[in-house]
Amino acid sequence: MQALRLAVIGLGWWGRVLVDQVRQSPRLEVVHVVDVDPAAEAFARERGLRFSARLENALADPGVEAVVLCTPHTQHAQQVVAVAAAGRHVFCEKPLALTRADARRALDAVERAGVTLAVGHEKRFEPPIVEVLRLLSAGELGTPLQVEANFSQDKFLALAADNWRLSGQEAPAGPMTATGIHLLDLSVAVFGEAESVLASVRQLGSPLTNGDTLAVMASFRRGGHALISAMLATPFAGRFAVYGSAGWAEVRDKAHPESPEGWTLTVSRRGASPQITDYPPAPAALLNLEAFAAAARRVAPYPVPREQMLANISALEAVFRSARSGSVEVVED
Ligand SMILES: NC(=O)c1ccc[n+]([C@@H]2O[C@H](COP(=O)([O-])OP(=O)(O)OC[C@H]3O[C@@H](n4cnc5c(N)ncnc54)[C@H](O)[C@@H]3O)[C@@H](O)[C@H]2O)c1
Numbered sequence: 560m561q562a563l564r565l566a567v568i569g570l571g572w573w574g575r576v577l578v579d580q581v582r583q584s585p586r587l588e589v590v591h592v593v594d595v596d597p598a599a600e601a602f603a604r605e606r607g608l609r610f611s612a613r614l615e616n617a618l619a620d621p622g623v624e625a626v627v628l629c630t631p632h633t634q635h636a637q638q639v640v641a642v643a644a645a646g647r648h649v650f651c652e653k654p655l656a657l658t659r660a661d662a663r664r665a666l667d668a669v670e671r672a673g674v675t676l677a678v679g680h681e682k683r684f685e686p687p688i689v690e691v692l693r694l695l696s697a698g699e700l701g702t703p704l705q706v707e708a709n710f711s712q713d714k715f716l717a718l719a720a721d722n723w724r725l726s727g728q729e730a731p732a733g734p735m736t737a738t739g740i741h742l743l744d745l746s747v748a749v750f751g752e753a754e755s756v757l758a759s760v761r762q763l764g765s766p767l768t769n770g771d772t773l774a775v776m777a778s779f780r781r782g783g784h785a786l787i788s789a790m791l792a793t794p795f796a797g798r799f800a801v802y803g804s805a806g807w808a809e810v811r812d813k814a815h816p817e818s819p820e821g822w823t824l825t826v827s828r829r830g831a832s833p834q835i836t837d838y839p840p841a842p843a844a845l846l847n848l849e850a851f852a853a854a855a856r857r858v859a860p861y862p863v864p865r866e867q868m869l870a871n872i873s874a875l876e877a878v879f880r881s882a883r884s885g886s887v888e889v890v891e892d
Pocket residue numbers: 568569570571572573574593594595596599612613614628629630631632634652653654679680681724736737816
């Protein structure tokens with residue numbers, strides 16, 4: 560497969576991580592990078608990459624086949640629409656959008672343009688998570704009953720108070736768009752569309768006025784609940800567990816996904832002792848980008864269906880509403 564030629568938009572924390580990961584893959588090549596901040600040019604220069612200040616410049620570059628968006632959340636949907644309209648494949652960092660209506664607009668645009676869309680939910684590409692989803696679809700855990708999951712970190716304590724990632728407009732419901740969204744995405748992978756959510760966000764242990772402690776209970780149309788926990792004022796924790804009528808499986812991360820150190824998977828089947836497997840580190844974000852490239856080249860379909868991308872954002876929007884209202888909110892369909 561010929562390497563897919565990428566433009567990466569947004570050279571902040573995550574954009575730089577992805578540019579450097581892509582350099583390890585023969586399936587992808589970064590050819591153009593963009594940031595509105597001229598200070599980012601030094602990063603591009605060090606790596607010998609073409610730099611410009613506007614997405615439009617990358618879209619006018621005939622060498623660019625696909626665009627990776629690592630920009631603030633409120634820009635995602637409109638940028639996906641612009642990239643698709645320019646006939647380029649698009650990988651959008653999470654969340655795809657902040658409202659169901661915007662997610663719908665983004666999905667319609669990629670549908671119309673016939674381009675590939677991928678979203679930066681790399682947890683789906685972590686080998687033990689792939690195994691849990693395989694166990695579920697093979698029926699080995701029985702009927703899925705409940706998800707319990709936690710994704711917490713304290714990286715944001717180092718951000719300036721006016722950073723966009725701490726703003727209620729760009730990041731409603733405290734930790735939700737930073738980490739909770741990955742767990743909601745996995746819950747949608749297990750159960751499908753959510754029906755209602757109850758969410759609570761508090762500021763308990765930090766100066767983060769947008770909230771540092773989040774609890775979500777999501778109920779799903781075809782049954783099952785997800786109990787999602789995300790905090791920004793405690794050291795890194797990553798745990799995803801699914802309980803089923805025949806057994807359960809739990810994945811624990813050994814380190815932050817930015818520099819993975821591997822995972823422990825425990826699988827417990829009724830009547831048998833729990834099996835514990837250690838997984839070595841794997842570059843899940845890069846595996847996600849390579850799956851995107853394979854889909855753009857029509858080698859293999861992107862493994863996350865678009866209905867699930869939409870279902871995740873519908874549930875996300877209900878989480879925002881519930882965090883504001885303090886009540887159970889119905890998820891739009
Ligand atoms: N998948 C993951 O695990 C993961 C991890 C971290 C961040 N993210 C996501 O990555 C995205 C970026 O987050 P971050 O923490 O890197 O933020 P950041 O603030 O560190 O970086 C954002 C960059 O985008 C630039 N920018 C803003 N508007 C722009 C525009 N219109 N055109 C070009 N550049 C623009 C800013 O100057 C900044 O350099 C967010 O969607 C975030 O949720 C994903």
